[in-house]
Amino acid sequence: MTLWRLEWTRIVRTLSVFLLPGVFVFFAILSPVMARYLPDLIDRFADQITIILPEPSPLEGLAQYLGNIEQLGLAGVVVVAAMAIGIDAKRELSIFFRSRSSVGTLLAPRIAVPLVLGMVSVWLGAFVAYLTTRAVLGPLPLADVAMGTALYCAYLVFAVAVVVFVSSLAKPIPIVSVISIVALILTGIVGLLPVVGDWLPSALIGATFHLAAGGGWTYSAPLIATAVVSVVLVGFGVRRLEQREI
Amino acid sequence: MIVDARQVTKTFGQTNALDQVTLTVEQGTVHGLVGPNGAGKTTMLNLMAGLASPTSGSVDVATATIGVLPDTPLFDKWLTGREVVALALNLSKRGTAESRVDDILDIVDLGKDKNRRVRGYSRGMLQRLGLAATFVSEPELLLLDEPAAALDPLGRRDVLDLIRELRGASTVVFSSHILDDVQEVCDTIGILSSGRLVYEGSLERLLATTSTVASYSIELRSGAAALAELIDQQEWVTSAETSGDTDILVTAKDTDTLEANLIPWLGASGYIVIGVTPRRRSLEDVFLEVTR
Numbered sequence: 001m002t003l004w005r006l007e008w009t010r011i012v013r014t015l016s017v018f019l020l021p022g023v024f025v026f027f028a029i030l031s032p033v034m035a036r037y038l039p040d041l042i043d044r045f046a047d048q049i050t051i052i053l054p055e056p057s058p059l060e061g062l063a064q065y066l067g068n069i070e071q072l073g074l075a076g077v078v079v080v081a082a083m084a085i086g087i088d089a090k091r092e093l094s095i096f097f098r099s100r101s102s103v104g105t106l107l108a109p110r111i112a113v114p115l116v117l118g119m120v121s122v123w124l125g126a127f128v129a130y131l132t133t134r135a136v137l138g139p140l141p142l143a144d145v146a147m148g149t150a151l152y153c154a155y156l157v158f159a160v161a162v163v164v165f166v167s168s169l170a171k172p173i174p175i176v177s178v179i180s181i182v183a184l185i186l187t188g189i190v191g192l193l194p195v196v197g198d199w200l201p202s203a204l205i206g207a208t209f210h211l212a213a214g215g216g217w218t219y220s221a222p223l224i225a226t227a228v229v230s231v232v233l234v235g236f237g238v239r240r241l242e243q244r245e246i
Numbered sequence: 247m248i249v250d251a252r253q254v255t256k257t258f259g260q261t262n263a264l265d266q267v268t269l270t271v272e273q274g275t276v277h278g279l280v281g282p283n284g285a286g287k288t289t290m291l292n293l294m295a296g297l298a299s300p301t302s303g304s305v306d307v308a309t310a311t312i313g314v315l316p317d318t319p320l321f322d323k324w325l326t327g328r329e330v331v332a333l334a335l336n337l338s339k340r341g342t343a344e345s346r347v348d349d350i351l352d353i354v355d356l357g358k359d360k361n362r363r364v365r366g367y368s369r370g371m372l373q374r375l376g377l378a379a380t381f382v383s384e385p386e387l388l389l390l391d392e393p394a395a396a397l398d399p400l401g402r403r404d405v406l407d408l409i410r411e412l413r414g415a416s417t418v419v420f421s422s423h424i425l426d427d428v429q430e431v432c433d434t435i436g437i438l439s440s441g442r443l444v445y446e447g448s449l450e451r452l453l454a455t456t457s458t459v460a461s462y463s464i465e466l467r468s469g470a471a472a473l474a475e476l477i478d479q480q481e482w483v484t485s486a487e488t489s490g491d492t493d494i495l496v497t498a499k500d501t502d503t504l505e506a507n508l509i510p511w512l513g514a515s516g517y518i519v520i521g522v523t524p525r526r527r528s529l530e531d532v533f534l535e536v537t538r
Contacts, residue, residue, distance in 0.1 A: 001332040001333040003337075006333060008322060013325075014324060092316045093320050095295075095297060096334070097318075099312060100334065245292075
């Protein structure tokens with residue numbers, strides 16, 4: 001049993017390997033279908049009033065999907081990452097691992113496996129959302145959706161780096177998860193500011209919709225910022241964890 | 247010497263968990279660390295394991311292969327017992343054969359349950375699994391925090407036998423509040439009280455030198471109270487306390503005086519005495535004496 005196999009076993013036996021992609025696929029199917037049939041549903045149940053909605057477009061289906069996974073999907077990735085990265089969450093478990101291996105060695109698979117699982121889930125969700133949207137609403141530009149998905153995966157690197165850093169500040173997994181999610185929401189809010197927002201990792205969240213809607217490439221700056229900030233957060237986090245006494 | 251701790255102080259906030267502790271452990275010995283709750287035993291073990299740093303002083307450990315067993319071992323509950331021990335072996339990088347995993351699980355009596363998830367293990371089973379995970383890589387230094395605390399008498403016996411078998415091959419430092427265990431397997435002990443090391447050395451020396459109080463037990467068929475009253479009147483006696491109608495504990499200022507006077511006096515007293523036994527001081531007596 002190696003540390004890498006341990007992480008694989010963790011995501012299989014805690015069912016994360018099924019639940020996390022499941023969340024993305026669920027919304028990938030539901031969102032375009034809801035976008036397509038919501039006007040019909042409203043029309044059917046609203047007898048007395050007439051609501052006029054624009055004809056749903058493929059972009060609308062994509063926007064609904066992205067809106068859902070930006071919250072629940074991201075929260076899922078954060079929780080799965082916090083469960084793995086929280087090596088000091090329980091003192092006795094911490095003694096078991098830290099008396100046998102260095103923090104860096106312990107964390108490498110604990111960071112990589114949830115991150116890869118998150119990325120696979122995002123790609124799977126994007127693929128299913130593309131197919132569903134195409135089936136019920138019409139085609140989307142495949143290359144742009146793929147590029148946007150890749151950029152969202154870069155954002156996941158930042159999200160997991162935040163979890164590493166927060167794990168060095170707090171121990172209980174629920175607290176690490178909540179603080180990380182709040183921190184990611186806050187960076188999203190700060191990202192609404194002009195100029196500053198263009199440099200923040202949160203600019204990558206809306207890339208899929210922006211590119212699919214015909215927007216141009218504006219992601220060099222947030223990509224660089226994401227890489228730098230992620231390395232710094234992981235570096236500080238690992239250093240703090242190494243110094244933390246049990 | 248495998249552990250050399252010098253003038254170690256460890257502070258948590260305003261509290262001194264350890265205060266100027268100097269402690270050494272010789273290679274291949276079994277060293278007991280005893281003391282009341284909050285004495286600093288776990289803190290001392292954590293410092294030896296490198297899981298914490300002293301506030302001042304130094305802790306030098308002359309080996310990189312250390313096995314640590316916390317007082318209440320815990321593992322990822324979705325792993326099986328066998329996977330836990332295999333993981334511990336893999337992390338140790340000692341290159342020991344995988345078959346050692348099954349052997350050690352059999353030794354701690356978890357052979358039948360090794361493929362069950364840890365989720366269903368009892369406290370005693372977790373303790374035994376912790377021992378297996380600690381012993382599997384045959385570390386040079388074993389730091390065991392209350393290793394037999396959660397075990398039934400049979401499990402406790404197995405653990406003590408296991409520790410005894412390790413003598414010479416590994417160095418064992420174990421903390422315990424079960425003084426009988428310490429007395430049974432330890433070569434040397436350290437007694438901690440309120441963060442201070444109040445004794446360090448061999449058990450024999452501790453039991454021989456910590457007190458000059460001399461006492462003998464006298465066993466009669468009956469009439470202990472009357473005889474105790476007579477004994478108590480002798481000038482060489484400090485006290486004569488009865489326990490029921492058949493036992494008297496006689497204490498004198500020193501052993502020589504007691505031995506010179508007690509038996510001749512009893513012979514002349516006319517009482518029928520079944521036995522006279524020097525009262526050996528238990529580790530518990532000594533422990534209470536030095537920690538109060």
